[in-house]
Amino acid sequence: MSAIQVTGLTKRYGELTAVDDVTLSVGEGEFVGVLGPNGAGKTTLLEMVEGLRRPDGGQVEVLGEAVWPRNPRLQPRIGVQLQASSFFERLTAREQIRTFASLYGVGGAIADEWLERVGLTDKADARVEDLSGGQAQRLSIACALVHDPELVFLDEPTSALDPQARRNLWDLLSSLNDTGRTVVLTTHYMDEAEVLCDRVAVMDHGRILQVDSPAALVRGLDAPARITVAPGSLGAEEAAAIPGVAEASEGVDGLVLVTREPGAVLGVLAAGDHLAGVSVQTGTLEDVFLALTGREYRA
């Protein structure tokens, strides 16, 4: 059984079609990312799946239940982190998560365990207004998970964080589906989707362009690999003569070889003892986005 089944989902705001005929299926225990630039319609899609917005067309089924109108059977089974940090004003971190726990009939001890799990025990008595961006996001995620939901939605949990805080949060996020929980996350960071998600739905202008694992998406690109060899190790003409190398040129970091057969080329390089300082770069989700939309990806 799939955790989420979305069929032909559409939402219009006047002239703008925010979500355009989206069909998507998420399996139980999957970690799925919805990736796209700001304004792609990710949040609107998520809010319709959560049951916060009424779709103009199409169907949504979550954990075998209808989401609209407000479905009381569903609410205890899903956890939601909204884009903004939705907190009660002037409460401490502990009071905050305990309040949310009470809404789900969960005791304070479990709430405290979650504080510890997201690394906020020493900030338990700090008011939410005094938390850093990363700490607030951790608390927000803990509040979404305190009742141990089967399915959790995270709307851009790492946006507005600096790169360091973002990477710190990845450890927490990647552990969320360890116990078989289904996770749906929206992000506009390519690297984040690549690291965290089992499958990625690439979204732009309200449409889902492609859904697959990050590796399969990149493979599907059929993009050549770029092998960079340390400067001075190998001449450009010599490199261009290696079978499988389509192009060789001097770059900033050394000699760059473009090839569709990186394995064979690396073999030749190894035999010639040119592997010192070598790096291989295959396609990224950026390339996938470029290929799918014809535009450079800009978050």
Added chain:
Amino acid sequence: MSSPTRSPFWALSIAILRGFLRDRASVFFALIFPLMFLVLFGGLLGSQEQSKVDMIQVGAVPFVDDLPDDVAEAFAQTFDVSKGTSLAAALDEVRKGDADVAIEQQGDRLIAHYTQTDQVKAAVTQGTLRAFVDGINVVETGQPPAYQLVTERVEDDSLTTIQFVTPGLLGWAVAMSAAFGAAATLQGWRQSKLLRRLQLAPVRTGTVVGARVAVTLTIALAQLAIFLGLGAAAFGLTLTGSWWMSIPLIVVGTLCFMAIGLLAGAIAKTTEGAVNLANFLVLPMAFLSGSFFPLDVAPTWIQRLSDLLPLKHLNTGMLDVMVRGQGPGSAVVPLVILAGFAIVVTALAARLFRWETT
């Protein structure tokens, strides 16, 4: 589990109450600010008695000097008499406002030179002097007076300024904190998407609204207790028979002003805008509803206009039961009017309500 699970209603109520108590500005405007007015009106204005009329006696004035002892005593309660050297100097003092009246006697004519600057004192001076002259004239005839005037105050002896200002200021304080609380909560929660978040939790809307109402009612009843406690302890406030009817009045009044706050919160796009709009509605209403000064002397059209304002009915109801000694039944009409306002305004706010500001 070691720690007990709170019910959603309690958890929400405690969260909202904590949020209020930790917001110094909210506490100040709900409690301290109105109390400052109570101290101002009750303490300063309440103790102010009508000062005596300063009278300068120029030359010999046998009328004043020869008053019988008991009459002279009554005369001294109204006039503070000092001797002047010349009429010109005395008139100059009256003109400058250092004295209120200069008096001289020419034969059997008593001449009072008074200033109209202070109209009350001018009236007191003329009226009182005339009364003394008439009284002495009657005594001179040797006949008993044909009529006697006996004056008695209608109100209880304890009726002082504090009695009149406490119910009105309390009405204003309750209206202000109820309207601001509702407006700020609705807008703040909408902006932070907390409303959305709560919509996705397994709590009924009634529980969320109920918790917010319960907290506001608690604050309003605390305001009532503090006002009455401080008024009684520090300023000699004395409550009359059915003052307890002020509790239902406060409860229904709070609901009514929460509805006004909800309306402001539903219309405005930012938290500041919502609070400003609530202020814009409540502050002029407080002036027009007799919260700061009695409306008895206001023009008729203002009095008619004030009948359209819920705060006027809250103030009147509380004045009746708290200090005018009216029976509990006198609160029924204000209660019905306030409840009607609450229902209509809530319905209007519900129609204008949007989940999000966009």
